[in-house]
Amino acid sequence: MAFIDGLHTFDQVYRDLINVSNHMTDGGIIAIHDILPEEPSHATKNITNSIWAGDVWKLLYPLTDWSGEVRFSFVKPTGMVVLPAHKDIARFLTNRYEDDIERYSEATWEDYLKIKESLING
Numbered sequence: 001m002a003f004i005d006g007l008h009t010f011d012q013v014y015r016d017l018i019n020v021s022n023h024m025t026d027g028g029i030i031a032i033h034d035i036l037p038e039e040p041s042h043a044t045k046n047i048t049n050s051i052w053a054g055d056v057w058k059l060l061y062p063l064t065d066w067s068g069e070v071r072f073s074f075v076k077p078t079g080m081v082v083l084p085a086h087k088d089i090a091r092f093l094t095n096r097y098e099d100d101i102e103r104y105s106e107a108t109w110e111d112y113l114k115i116k117e118s119l120i121n122g
């Protein structure tokens with residue numbers, strides 16, 4: 001099992017997920033903390049002295065596009081996602097990493113609310 005909970009930035013967590021997926025046995029469990037923040041003040045790009053989830057939430061874009069199993073949990077205060085490790089997801093993410101960083105780095109809290117809503121309502 002891997003628990004990704006280090007530097008709470010989109011690009012770093014994205015790379016953490018690629019790297020652990022590449023090194024784990026397929027079917028191992030990966031959990032990523034801080035992906036479903038509840039407050040915009042917790043989701044700032046730069047670190048704060050309060051609860052800080054950063055912009056980890058932008059991983060929702062590739063993870064909702066991924067066709068494999070992904071379980072989101074709204075556990076307070078900043079949420080969690082759990083998924084099985086697989087070399088296929090490492091490849092899938094590696095192939096789109098650069099594009100996703102360019103496309104989503106400037107996404108806003110309003111964008112987050114939209115993708116969160118689509119998660120809840122399908």
Ligand SMILES: C[S@@+](CC[C@H](N)C(=O)[O-])C[C@H]1O[C@@H](n2cnc3c(N)ncnc32)[C@H](O)[C@@H]1O
Pocket residue numbers: 005006007008
């Ligand atoms: C949110 S805390 C979580 C710690 C642990 N997972 C826990 O639940 O207690 C994140 C930790 O990652 C460390 N960290 C952040 N960025 C890092 C980096 N680039 N390299 C190594 N450690 C880092 C921080 O210093 C902090 O100890």
